[in-house]
Amino acid sequence: MTKDVSVRNLTFNTLEHVLNNKAYSNLAINQVLNQYDLSVRDKSLFTELVYGTLKRKLTLEYHLKPFLKTKVKRWVRILLWMSIYQLYYLDKIPAHAVINEAVEIAKRHGGHHQSKIVNGILRTMTRTGLSSLEDIKDDNKRLSVTYSVPLWIVKHWVTHHGFATTERIAQAMLENPGQTVRVNTAKTTVERVSKLLNERGFQVKLDQDIPECLHVVGGSIIQEPVFTDGLVSIQDKSSMFVARYLDLENDNRVLDTCSAPGGKACHIAELLNHTGKVTATDIHEHKINLIEHNIAKLGLDNIDALQHDATQSYQGTYDRILVDAPCSGLGVLRHKPEIKYEQSQVRINTLVDLQLEILNNVKSHLKPGGKLVYSTCTIEQLENENVIYTFLKQNKDFEFDPIEDPRTHQKVKTLQILPQDFNSDGFFITRIRRKDS
Ligand SMILES: C[S@@+](CC[C@H](N)C(=O)[O-])C[C@H]1O[C@@H](n2cnc3c(N)ncnc32)[C@H](O)[C@@H]1O
Structure with missing residues (x-):
């Protein structure tokens, strides 16, 4: 990875690593979070951008396609996917900031010509807007593009679970997972862990089905003593x-x-x-x-x-x-x-x-x-x-x-x-x- 620690650049590098080298996204994300001293806000933006782009890749590609007049390089495509994700799925980032950052990354990565292509595509897109996914006539294809699930998987799920359930599955797969931990009952108790986490400012909820399972809100517990001392494990x-x-x-x-x-x-x-x-x-x-x-x-x-x-x-x-x-x-x-x-x-x-x-x-x-x-x-x-x-x-x-x-x-x-x-x-x-x- 380059030394540039801007969140967009880290996102771009991580996406390339996952999509080109078949790295696991969760491991690649953790590696960056451990390697760079990012603020809490940047950590969460970085994680959101990597996961969001990966989760929505087929949808982003569908939206990009009409704007591609010539063949573009693979890395340009990845850069465009993450930019479209920011433009249309995150509401807090102004369009000019997204485009400027993408142009800078393109310039560093491929020179002036590539940065002009990226600039042109993103500016045309923000001017003309995206086509509606509702226009896709075939039900399975529409579901595939809308929730970014390959068509063959959609067809399997529809056969086994029916269309309505498949849509709920596909929708749920796009959501961010909550944080659950398993209390190490060989070493401590659920009450003690809940108290320790509360004292550190986390909100803790007991699970209704599994006594040793706790739902923890308020940030990652990876650096908390309850985790590093083996009182809990992170588990779905x-x-x-x-x-x-x-x-x-x-x-x-x-x-x-x-x-x-x-x-x-x-x-x-x-x-x-x-x-x-x-x-x-x-x-x-x-x-x-x-x-x-x-x-x-x-x-x-x-x-x-x-x-x-x-x-x-x-x-x-x-x-x-x-x-x-x-x-x-x-x-x-x-x-x-x-x-x-x-x-x-x-x-x-x-x-x-x-x-x-x-x-x-x-x-x-x-x-x-x-x-x-x-x-x-x-x-x-x-x-x-x-x-x-x-x-x-x-x-x-x-x-x-x-x-x-x-x-x-x-x-x-x-x-x-x-x-x-x-x-x-x-x-x-x-x-x-x-x-x-
Ligand atoms: C679903 S993961 C297991 C997750 C694990 N049970 C846990 O809860 O952490 C499947 C594991 O099977 C292992 N595996 C694959 N083929 C295997 C084989 N022939 N014999 C034993 N393990 C195998 C993989 O290395 C992988 O770690």
């Missing part, structure tokens, strides 16, 4: 349901097969409250450090992390197994919006094969009567219901072990949480049981 509410549905009992031996960076594995260890043993594995050696870092920070004494490929045989048997499977991630678009532009049907088919391979490998490591939770952070039926029904069809010694749907309090075989349900990530959770022999 949907993801916290997963460990809870393992129906843990003290002294359980638990295998978490795909566990990096260890969010759910550590939650399980906390719920076991210094009893039992969690074995947390992941295929990637370098990610084991992330799990170990979390274990040490949280002060957990009943969990080990080790490298292991979940498609290969494990040693021993377990009371509980979690398969939090590698998946398309289409439920977490509020945290990682770029995912929607990178996935494909072909990739989903490969993931489905891997998900089934993992389940078929770990099944013999579950004790008779033991419980297995299969979860994903996607809302793609092929990776969710289809996988678990296929597995059960092929494995008659397993059966559904219904869980309570937190929305209806009815028992269900499979639970698909949508982002609009709890203003949280889209998640799929199901629990199966190995029949007693």
Whole structure:
């Protein structure tokens, strides 16, 4: 990155990094926030500009297209997307400031000729205005452009969830996620953490469904002692349901097969409250450090992390197994919006094969009567219901072990949480049981 620390320049560099080098937006954003000493206002503007542009990329491109008379370079397009986002989605920035900054970035990046192109396009656009999205006749296409979701994903969602629900999903995916934390109940209490956060000026609300989940408003808690001292972890509410549905009992031996960076594995260890043993594995050696870092920070004494490929045989048997499977991630678009532009049907088919391979490998490591939770952070039926029904069809010694749907309090075989349900990530959770022999 260049040394220019203007917010627009940092935004432009970060967008290029994410869109061209396939960096994760949340990690790229955190890297900049840690590297540069920005004011609170600039931090929030930077985050808003990066996420906003990524989330709305297809809409911004649709609006840009009529103004492109010749082919423009990829970086010019990125600069124009972020400028259009500021012009039409943020009301506090005057148009002349947006255009001047874009022209300056273009000049530095590509010289006078490129800056003239950028200036011309943005000035014409502000003079003539944008075309209406309502003019798009085809319903799916209109939904795709309006909410910036690739058409093939819209078609999948419409098939599985219906048009009205798909529109609510797409809308909810554009919203900013709230901040939820998981209290480390192996070390402290919800009351104590709430008090500590209140004293530091945060507003704290207890969650209605998960006792250790707190909704925290008033800024990021990343530099707060409650976080750095391991009294809380940052985790989305949907993801916290997963460990809870393992129906843990003290002294359980638990295998978490795909566990990096260890969010759910550590939650399980906390719920076991210094009893039992969690074995947390992941295929990637370098990610084991992330799990170990979390274990040490949280002060957990009943969990080990080790490298292991979940498609290969494990040693021993377990009371509980979690398969939090590698998946398309289409439920977490509020945290990682770029995912929607990178996935494909072909990739989903490969993931489905891997998900089934993992389940078929770990099944013999579950004790008779033991419980297995299969979860994903996607809302793609092929990776969710289809996988678990296929597995059960092929494995008659397993059966559904219904869980309570937190929305209806009815028992269900499979639970698909949508982002609009709890203003949280889209998640799929199901629990199966190995029949007693
Ligand atoms: C959805 S993430 C897990 C998130 C984690 N459970 C948590 O709560 O923090 C899926 C993980 O599966 C891992 N993975 C992918 N293929 C795997 C395999 N064959 N065996 C084990 N882990 C695998 C990835 O490295 C990734 O960390």
